[in-house]
Amino acid sequence: MASGQTLDAVRESAQSINDVTTYARVGTVAVITIDSPPVNALGGAVRRGLMDAFARAADDSEAHAVVLACAGRTFIAGADIREFDAPDPDAPDLLDVLARIDACPKPTVAAIHGTALGGGLETALCCHYRVATPSAKVGLPEVALGLLPGAGGTQRLPRIVGAQTALEMMVLGKPVAAAPAHEIGLIDTIVEGDLLEGAIAFARNAVLSGAPPVPVRERSEGLSLPHDAELFARFRADNARAFKGYQAPENIVRAVEAAVTLPFEAGMRREAELFQELFASRQSAALRYLFFAERQTARVPDLPTGTPKRPIAKVGVIGAGTMGSGIAMNFLSAGIPVTLVEQEDAALERGVAAIRRNYEISLKKGKLTPATLDACTERLHPSLDMADLCEADLIIEAVFEKMTLKQEIFARLDGIARPGAILATNTSFLDINAIAAATSRPGDVIGLHFFSPANVMRLLEVVRGSATRPDVVATAMGLARTIAKIPVLSGVCDGFIANRMMTPRMDAAQALILEGPLPWEVDKAMVAYGFAMGPFAMLDLVGLDVIGWDPATSTSSTVTQVLCETGRWGQKRQAGFYDYDATRRPSPSPVTEALVREFQFRAETQPRLFSGEEIVERLLLPVVNEGARILEEGIALRASDIDVALVMGYGWPPVTGGPMFWADTVGLEKIIARLEAIGETPAPLLRRLADDGAALHTWPATA
Numbered sequence: 001m002a003s004g005q006t007l008d009a010v011r012e013s014a015q016s017i018n019d020v021t022t023y024a025r026v027g028t029v030a031v032i033t034i035d036s037p038p039v040n041a042l043g044g045a046v047r048r049g050l051m052d053a054f055a056r057a058a059d060d061s062e063a064h065a066v067v068l069a070c071a072g073r074t075f076i077a078g079a080d081i082r083e084f085d086a087p088d089p090d091a092p093d094l095l096d097v098l099a100r101i102d103a104c105p106k107p108t109v110a111a112i113h114g115t116a117l118g119g120g121l122e123t124a125l126c127c128h129y130r131v132a133t134p135s136a137k138v139g140l141p142e143v144a145l146g147l148l149p150g151a152g153g154t155q156r157l158p159r160i161v162g163a164q165t166a167l168e169m170m171v172l173g174k175p176v177a178a179a180p181a182h183e184i185g186l187i188d189t190i191v192e193g194d195l196l197e198g199a200i201a202f203a204r205n206a207v208l209s210g211a212p213p214v215p216v217r218e219r220s221e222g223l224s225l226p227h228d229a230e231l232f233a234r235f236r237a238d239n240a241r242a243f244k245g246y247q248a249p250e251n252i253v254r255a256v257e258a259a260v261t262l263p264f265e266a267g268m269r270r271e272a273e274l275f276q277e278l279f280a281s282r283q284s285a286a287l288r289y290l291f292f293a294e295r296q297t298a299r300v301p302d303l304p305t306g307t308p309k310r311p312i313a314k315v316g317v318i319g320a321g322t323m324g325s326g327i328a329m330n331f332l333s334a335g336i337p338v339t340l341v342e343q344e345d346a347a348l349e350r351g352v353a354a355i356r357r358n359y360e361i362s363l364k365k366g367k368l369t370p371a372t373l374d375a376c377t378e379r380l381h382p383s384l385d386m387a388d389l390c391e392a393d394l395i396i397e398a399v400f401e402k403m404t405l406k407q408e409i410f411a412r413l414d415g416i417a418r419p420g421a422i423l424a425t426n427t428s429f430l431d432i433n434a435i436a437a438a439t440s441r442p443g444d445v446i447g448l449h450f451f452s453p454a455n456v457m458r459l460l461e462v463v464r465g466s467a468t469r470p471d472v473v474a475t476a477m478g479l480a481r482t483i484a485k486i487p488v489l490s491g492v493c494d495g496f497i498a499n500r501m502m503t504p505r506m507d508a509a510q511a512l513i514l515e516g517p518l519p520w521e522v523d524k525a526m527v528a529y530g531f532a533m534g535p536f537a538m539l540d541l542v543g544l545d546v547i548g549w550d551p552a553t554s555t556s557s558t559v560t561q562v563l564c565e566t567g568r569w570g571q572k573r574q575a576g577f578y579d580y581d582a583t584r585r586p587s588p589s590p591v592t593e594a595l596v597r598e599f600q601f602r603a604e605t606q607p608r609l610f611s612g613e614e615i616v617e618r619l620l621l622p623v624v625n626e627g628a629r630i631l632e633e634g635i636a637l638r639a640s641d642i643d644v645a646l647v648m649g650y651g652w653p654p655v656t657g658g659p660m661f662w663a664d665t666v667g668l669e670k671i672i673a674r675l676e677a678i679g680e681t682p683a684p685l686l687r688r689l690a691d692d693g694a695a696l697h698t699w700p701a702t703a
């Protein structure tokens with residue numbers, strides 16, 4: 001970051017403020033540096049350091065300006081989320097620290113590299129100026145944690161960029177790159193060369209200009225931008241769908257309304273009220289839980305520390321269908337060449353065309369540059385000959401879900417793949433051990449279960465066979481991050497983790513409609529809970545005929561079987577549980593209703609009304625029970641891994657935290673009682689945890 005000369009000057013004069021903060025002076029510019037890995041988060045030590053360092057700067061008569069910089073990979077990346085539920089009692093409150101910075105009478109300059117996010121950008125907004133490297137990004141992503149910028153961001157940001165841009169930045173929560181941030185005035189200068197030198201020069205010029213520095217709280221250019229009173233109403237209307245079910249966006253809008261209508265101090269008080277509402281909410285607790293849960297899945301406690309990873313420089317994919325081409329894209333986009341093998345030319349061409357089409361869609365959306373698109377597609381090597389996989393470091397089989405076919409392929413791979421190559425199967429439920437047994441190298445065989453669309457869904461289930469070697473597991477878990485996936489380690493069982501967890505939800509839904517609620521009433525309840533679509537709409541989308549229905553053995557013994565037998569296979573037939581018009585718009589079907597009523601009659605149930613909450617509970621209880629069994633069997637390492645798998649693999653509503661987190665919000669004693677009330681046998685782990693007063697979603701504490 002800093003060239004030799006400047007860095008030497010800083011080092012020579014640096015004095016320790018505390019273990020994460022130093023104070024130096026380069027000429028007449030004070031340089032405060034935070035060094036608190038991994039992301040310089042605003043934990044207690046950083047807050048104490050900032051408080052004392054800025055006090056020192058204000059009193060230092062030799063210092064005519066102040067630069068705030070960070071060491072390591074990034075400028076301050078936000079409040080320390082780990083401290084939210086266990087704040088450091090001895091450290092000053094963040095708002096007091098920022099007030100100290102904000103009150104500095106000398107020009108203050110934030111030198112930003114990496115990502116200045118959340119409280120990090122709010123700290124920079126308490127400086128008079130912000131300079132950044134070209135690759136830096138700034139943002140207020142608190143909405144992703146179910147929060148709003150609670151350290152003045154909702155009040156200061158609009159004063160620079162205006163209400164509309166501020167709303168977009170905070171409600172979408174997406175970081176803004178340095179160049180566009182400079183265009184909207186959020187960054188004062190982009191420093192092409194050495195950031196610290198540039199920041200010091202900027203500070204010197206600010207002093208030389210003689211102009212009194214104006215704190216952001218006193219600026220108003222953003223608020224004087226033309227905006228009509230309809231702005232907020234329109235913003236709410238335009239984003240109503242995206243806001244649905246989330247509390248934080250509305251509170252952000254209200255906070256920005258306060259920035260536009262109230263004096264700064266009153267606006268800060270309003271921001272604090274709105275922040276506290278969110279901080280105390282279950283949604284935010286769930287999202288903060290998932291933030292760390294996602295970052296924990298890659299840890300495999302029983303892997304010896306320092307387990308080596310095998311270098312993966314070349315990848316082979318067998319099967320150019322929807323999954324194979326999607327899987328290939330993950331590696332192409334990560335800069336890894338892929339040999340894509342198919343049996344027939346037409347199938348191979350379809351796969352290659354699908355890959356190119358997907359990249360072109362990303363290009364149209366501005367997510368890709370033409371150069372990147374060309375680089376990705378140039379890394380793709382289509383082939384009709386498995387022998388071309390002989391140099392691959394990793395080969396992923398993604399063919400039809402048939403054990404004999406997979407075993408045949410792995411047996412052939414055994415003779416083709418180089419020694420040390422990792423042989424992976426994308427099977428979604430077949431026994432990895434049986435596939436591995438088809439080779440002479442079962443230790444090199446592993447499951448890499450991608451979720452469709454494979455180039456989009458972030459979950460990657462890494463399935464460890466009984467013979468899979470530790471370095472193969474370590475390689476797969478590390479590779480997930482390389483291809484921007486969240487790895488969840490699974491043992492071998494039917495459906496691994498995510499599919500196994502979703503099965504009892506579907507079974508419960510099918511059973512429930514015999515007790516009263518119709519399919520669309522069940523779906524409505526699940527959508528209200530936060531799912532994008534309910535289980536029956538999902539069945540219609542996927543196709544009833546492909547979910548384990550066999551015409552040869554169908555016996556009209558379930559609603560689904562009868563629907564399939566009568567050709568109501570779902571959306572593709574414009575009739576399934578729902579009826580569909582030509583645009584595939586669904587409507588409750590009288591045919592299905594009559595069928596359900598008939599089955600209710602046969603079941604001799606006393607159909608009754610169910611509330612939405614009761615429907616949700618009836619579908620979630622068996623899922624929680626299955627999760628507890630998965631943990632007891634050692635299939636999943638942690639309960640939070642199960643939640644991450646469902647959120648990342650099946651769009652389980654993140655604001656609920658996932659089924660294991662939900663179970664603790666209900667209380668395990670109640671979960672057990674309600675499971676028994678519906679005739680389910682609670683998994684022993686639930687009883688043990690309930691007896692110990694322990695939580696399910698953080699079990700096991702050690703993993």
Ligand code: T1G
Nearest residue numbers: 038039041077078079080081082117118119149150151295
């Ligand atoms: N607090 C504590 N730890 C954090 C952290 C944070 N804010 N951000 C990251 N870490 C840890 C993370 O757990 C991991 O730890 C390591 O850093 C690397 O993270 C008052 C209330 C900065 C873009 O939401 O978006 O400020 O697993 O694996 O992919 O208004 O981390 O190594 O032990 O993600 O390079 C707002 C959250 C907080 C930013 C880096 N800030 N962080 O991504 O690495 S709320 C955020 C990120 C707030 C104020 C409000 C990303 C990153 P470990 P990583 P990365």
